[in-house]
Amino acid sequence: MTVLCKICNGAVTPTVPAMKCSSCAIYFHIKCIGIDKAHFDIIKSLNGVSWKCDNCRSLNNTTEAGQCNCCKLLLNLVETINKLSETVNTLQQQLLNFHSDRSNEETIIQEVNERHKRAKNIIIFGIAEKTDVSIDEQIEQDRLFILQIIEQLNLPVQPNELNVHRIGRRNLVNLRPRPIRITLKSESDAHMIVRKFQNLRNIDLYKNISMNYDKTPKQIAYYKSVKQELTDRISRGEANLKIKYINGTPKIVTLN
Template sequence: MSIQHSPKKTTTKEGTGAQSTFGSTSDLSETENVKLNITKRVKRRYECCDVAEMMAKFREEMMEAINGFGNMQTKNMSDIRDDMSAIRNQINEIKTSNEALFREQNELRIDLTELKQLQSSTEQKLKTIETDVIQLKTGSYSGKAAEHPTAASEYESVVQEFQERCSREKNVIITGIEEPKLDNPERRRESDMTEVLNITKTLLPNCPNPVKVMRLGKYDSNKNRPIKVSFESNTISRKILQNKDKVDKKYKIYYDQTPKQQQFLKNLQAEIKKRQENGEKDLIIKYIKGIPKIIQSHTPKN
């Protein structure tokens, strides 16, 4: 069965001569417009998808950049904190060094003052002694010693004793250091020097090396002879004697005394013994300005 279509009708517009066709067929121009619109929508959809991907990628790159920048800033801050901590430690070390240097300067200043006072006192004593000696030699000395026929010789003995004491003030005597069992004297002296330095540096960390170290008496492998240690200044020997209680108790440190000083000390010890037998208690010998004296110790009562 065939479908019949109505014939196309053509009309001519009045005054133009153009013909119009009427019928049931689709308008081709409208179809083309629809296709164009569809193509534009699809193209816009693809463009929107591209923009979204670009934005997502851009956000991802920005986040990576921000995270990287944050990590870098965190590391920089950590490095800065470490540097600040190191600077603070260095400042503290500098402060500690300055404080130690300041204390040493004060000690040196005090030592220098004491040395000047001692030098002044010694010079004054020497001048007095020299004047008296000159007077003795010229026979113009008017002191009590001039009344005795042996005054000049006795006074000369006093001068020699004074000079010897001044010389011995630079020395200390150390006992308790074991005698090295070595045949070579030089190696024994080296061993003694090492032991002496260990003791002096313990008592006085900045103690200078002694100018001389020697054993007293003849060598005997079965005995430990005392050691005489000599320094350039009596200031060092005095400080060592002031700190002598800090050393191990097996070591003993004494003044380097002249024979007359030793005899005087023995007399004091004998006097203490006698007074203790008579009932006196708490008697000790104490050095006051370098001179041994008997005093009564003030022991605390329980």
């Protein structure tokens, strides 16, 4: 059965597109109702878009029926744009989260690697530094002094198993000695020296010398924040508090 256009009575064919009224189901050539091919294709591509002929719209006085095809099209376009905008925002947030997570993972990996690299190091403070000797002579004197400490502690660390150097640039004006970084053969050697050195603190030669592990900048910053928290809590009247390392992490504990 041939479908005819209500206005011109011409046949509706694939090459002569037409709009079908959603109310009376009658067809109208798009050229007869003033819709060009481009707008027709847009309307057809949008799901849920309905169209009513002038006669059906005039018979139905409801707001929905009174909306012209352009109004319906605009409403659907706005809804589609809003959905697309929400999708874009979601994708952008997911992308930001991805980059943030990846950046955090890289930072953690770098920190772990840096801590592992420093695990065999010890930092020594307070060993006198001479200004009237060469750098090589100072290094050798520092090395001999460290070996003397190791011998006093009766530890099985060989001279060829440690590397000694001062941290920072040498300043002939500033008499404050630079700290010394010692790199040992193993992490266990570093822990053993730091722990046992406390036994020498009552000897005059070593009373102004202190040792600590080689910490990363993040570890130092975290310790400072814990120390500040301790100071704040004590100033508020809390007592019997101290910083204690638990599994390698400084924490504030209450003394019994």
